[in-house]
Amino acid sequence: MEAKHEPNLAETLARELKTPVEIASNTAAALRRVALPPGWTLEQQDDSGKLAAPLRKRAVVRLKDADSFIDYVKRHGSLTDCTIWCKADYVKGEVAFTGIINDHGADPERAAWRDHRAFFSPEFSEEWRRWTSKHKQAMSQTEFAAFIEDNLKDIASPDGVSLPTGAMMLEMALSFEATQDMRFKSAIRLSNGGVNLSFVQDDDAQTLQKMAVFERFAIGIPVFWNGDAYQVDARLRYRVRDGKLNFWFELVRTDKILESASATIIQTIREKTGNPFFFGDAFVS
Known part of the structure; x- marks a missing residue:
C-alpha cells in the first residue's frame, strides 16, 4: 500500500491562509519551492538570474573562421571536459564543427550539462x-x-x-x-x-x-x-x-575536392586544440 503524504506545517499553513508559502529553498542554487493557490500545486522558481554572477557557464556561439573557433575552445574548454565533433557529408557539400565545452568527462561518476557549445561551419568561397x-x-x-x-x-x-x-x-x-x-x-x-x-x-x-x-x-x-x-x-x-x-x-568529383580542403581545417583544429576529436553528430539540442 502506498504511504500517504503527511502535510508539513508550511503546507498546512498555506492551505489555511490561501496565500503563497515558501516550502523549501536551495540558497546555493537560487531555487525556491512555493505552494500556490488555488490548486495548491508546488512550483519551482528560479532566481539565479538575480545573482551577481551565474552559477556556471552556459552559451551557444557561432564562429566565422577556424582561428576564432580554436581560440574560443582553448579559452573556455579543458582538455578533459571539452570535446570537438566534426559532421561531414562531402557529397551534400556539408562540413560543420561543434565544440562542447562542458561535455561528459571520462569519469563515469562525473556527468556534465553539455549546454556550453561553439559552432563553426567553414564559409565557401x-x-x-x-x-x-x-x-x-x-x-x-x-x-x-x-x-x-x-x-x-x-x-x-x-x-x-x-x-x-x-x-x-x-x-x-x-x-x-x-x-x-x-x-x-x-x-x-x-x-x-x-x-x-x-x-x-x-x-x-x-x-x-x-x-x-x-x-x-x-x-x-x-x-x-x-x-x-x-x-x-x-x-x-x-x-x-x-x-x-x-x-x-x-x-x-567535387566531393573529393571538398574532402581534401576540409582535411586541412580538420588537421589544424585537432593540432591547435588538442581536445578529444570525434567524427559524427553530437546530438545536442
Missing part, C-alpha cells in the same frame, strides 16, 4: 559557390558565354596537360555569342578530343560557320573563403533542341 551553383544547369549559348566571360580568371591550364587556356575559352565563348542567331547543323568529333560544331544562317543554308568546342576544361578555385586553390576538372556538355544549342558543364 564566392568562386566555389558560382561554379557549383551552375553544375549540370543548362544554359543558352548567350548565357554560357556570359558565364565564361564573368569567371574567366578561374580557368586553369596546368602544365603538361592538354586543356584549353582562359584565352581559348574566351574565344569559344565569343564565338557562341556570334552564332546565337544561327541554326545548328552538325557536330564532328575531333582527334584532339574536341568537337567541331557547324552553324548555318536561316536565310542561307549554304553559309557555314564552324566552332571548336572543348569537351574538357579545368578551373582553379579556392573551396573555402581565404583558403588554398584546388584544381577542379569539368566536362562540357551540349544538347540540340529546335536547332538551338544548350550548354552546361559537369564538375568532376
